[in-house]
Amino acid sequence: MWLSDLLDLELEPTVDVSCAKYQHTDVLLCHDDELEGRRVAFILYLVPPWQPSDGGALDLYSTDEHGQPACVVKSLIPCWNSLVFFEVSPVSFHQVSEVVAEDKCRLSLSGWFHGPSLPRPPRYIEPVLPRQKHLPRDESVLYEWVSDVYMNLEQQVRVQQEFEDSSEIRLPNFLKEEKLKEVISALQLAEIHWDRSGPPNKRCYEAADLRSVPDSVRSCWELFCSEAFFLLLSNLTGLKLHTLANDPDSEDDEEDEEQATSTAVCVGEIRRWTRGCYTLLHDSDNREFALDLLLTLGCSGWQQDFGGFTSYVAHGEDEEVSVLAHSSH
Ligand SMILES: O=C(O)CCC(=O)C(=O)O
Numbered sequence: 310m311w312l313s314d315l316l317d318l319e320l321e322p323t324v325d326v327s328c329a330k331y332q333h334t335d336v337l338l339c340h341d342d343e344l345e346g347r348r349v350a351f352i353l354y355l356v357p358p359w360q361p362s363d364g365g366a367l368d369l370y371s372t373d374e375h376g377q378p379a380c381v382v383k384s385l386i387p388c389w390n391s392l393v394f395f396e397v398s399p400v401s402f403h404q405v406s407e408v409v410a411e412d413k414c415r416l417s418l419s420g421w422f423h424g425p426s427l428p429r430p431p432r433y434i435e436p437v438l439p440r441q442k443h444l445p446r447d448e449s450v451l452y453e454w455v456s457d458v459y460m461n462l463e464q465q466v467r468v469q470q471e472f473e474d475s476s477e478i479r480l481p482n483f484l485k486e487e488k489l490k491e492v493i494s495a496l497q498l499a500e501i502h503w504d505r506s507g508p509p510n511k512r513c514y515e516a517a518d519l520r521s522v523p524d525s526v527r528s529c530w531e532l533f534c535s536e537a538f539f540l541l542l543s544n545l546t547g548l549k550l551h552t553l554a555n556d557p558d559s560e561d562d563e564e565d566e567e568q569a570t571s572t573a574v575c576v577g578e579i580r581r582w583t584r585g586c587y588t589l590l591h592d593s594d595n596r597e598f599a600l601d602l603l604l605t606l607g608c609s610g611w612q613q614d615f616g617g618f619t620s621y622v623a624h625g626e627d628e629e630v631s632v633l634a635h636s637s638h
């Protein structure tokens with residue numbers, strides 16, 4: 310009644326409540342709480358004396374012109390027996406920042422009051438990143454960069470078979486050792502301009518401004534975008550990523566002609582992942598076939614519990630279909 314009067318809205322007599330416990334390293338990433346009928350979110354904190362340096366703040370986000378979360382504009386430090394509530398709306402983005410205190414437990418009772426649903430604005434559709442056709446580079450770029458073993462035709466057939474069986478493959482020692490070293494040290498030494506990627510309800514990591522990367526990094530980048538690399542990838546995967554690639558599935562010329570007009574394109578980024586970085590599953594706006602390629606740099610000695618793995622979930626399913634842990638490259 311009190312809340313209904315205060316907010317001047319009709320609330321249902323029942324309420325959702327649950328108890329949450331956040332401890333060292335726990336976090337709840339940016340979300341808006343929106344679900345049919347949820348109108349007011351509340352949290353009652355049952356915490357020991359809490360400092361901003363303990364983490365675990367309830368961070369509230371501003372939104373941009375597309376209604377997407379932009380930056381944290383308010384951080385509420387939990388406090389014993391204090392009640393926080395806010396209206397759930399398409400712009401009520403918030404997160405619980407990582408608890409960094411090692412020995413404190415952030416306990417809370419939280420839930421939602423329900424009422425008539427509000428009309429929602431249409432979901433924002435992100436523009437797709439510009440894709441590019443391959444760069445005209447002949448196969449000498451492959452001999453310069455790619456380990457000899459992957460240039461061997463028999464080995465390419467073996468890789469292709471394994472890829473076709475499991476839809477994923479890890480190619481250890483893919484780049485020539487000296488080239489890899491060159492790229493890693495250039496990445497470490499150079500003054501690269503890193504931009505934070507968002508919005509935080511979808512992703513949070515840093516991407517290099519390609520204009521600021523040193524030459525060896527740019528050359529490595531161009532390797533992956535090169536015409537010769539598209540052909541190599543076709544051989545390694547059996548996918549027709551280039552008009553000249555063999556396509557074992559198509560025997561008639563008509564199909565070949567059709568595919569010739571739809572040569573693959575590529576898009577990518579040089580990303581830096583540090584503590585607190587993530588990408589979140591979200592409804593993707595355009596469903597398409599794509600080959601994901603990841604080259605991890607500077608991750609030797611990486612261990613499972615460092616995090617930073619990539620997980621794939623099939624559309625409409627809850628379970629992961631595969632998890633790729635990071636290895637040296
Ligand atoms: O515990 C908090 O401060 C917020 C929790 C929350 O946002 C949620 O459970 O949806």
Ligand SMILES: [Fe+2]
Nearest residue numbers: 340341342403
């Ligand atoms: Fe929430």
